[in-house]
Amino acid sequence: MDSIDAFRDLLMSLADVYAQEDREGARVLVDVYRAAAQDTAPTPSPPYQPMNAAILASTETAKTAAAKAARAAHSVLPWARTGKLDEQITKEVSDVFSVAILVGPGALIHNETVMGGLFVQRSGALYPAHAHAAEETYAMIAGTAEWQKDFGEWEEHKAGELIHHPTNIPHATRTRSMPIMAAWRWSGDIRPSTYRMCEAPESQSI
Ligand SMILES: [Fe+2]
Structure with a gap:
C-alpha cells in the first residue's frame, strides 16, 4: 500500500473511531474525515526528529485499524x-509529546469550526494539567495511559477507549513503560490562545 492510500485509510479509520461518540462536534469531524478521504493527497512530511523513535515505537505492535494506518502513512503525517500551540507550551512540557494536525484552520484538511489529528506521548512521561476552551475528545488508538480530569483520580484507558474533556476542564496524561498514540478532536471555541497550563489546588498534588 502506498502512503496516500494509507493516509486515506487513516482518515476513514478516524471517522469510524469518532462515529462512536454521540456529540455534535464528533459528527462534524466524522463527515470531514469521510469527505477528505475521497480526495486529499498529502505530500511527504519530514520526520519530527525529537519524537520520531517514540512515534514509530507507539504503533509497533498496534492492533487498531487507525494505529496501523497511522504507521503506514507515517511519511506523510505532519x-x-x-x-498550533508553540507559544503557549514550554519546550520542557512539549518534550514529552508530538502532535500531527490533520483538520483545522490552515491544516492539510482545512476547516474553520473543528480540529482533529494525532498525538503521541513518550513512555514514562507526564503531560501536566492544562485546559482550553475547546471541547475535546481523545481516542486511544495504541497503548495504555492514565488520564486525569480536574485533578481527580487517575484513570487507565487503553486502545479503543474515548476520553472526553468538557470546555476549560484541567486534564493531564501520564504514560508508563510504553509510548501511546491517540487521536484527538477539538470543537466549539477552537482558538489556540485559550490554552493554558493549570496549577493543582493547594490541597492536592498530581
Ligand atoms: Fe486538551
Missing part, C-alpha cells in the same frame, strides 16, 4: 512539536 508530526510537529505542538502544531
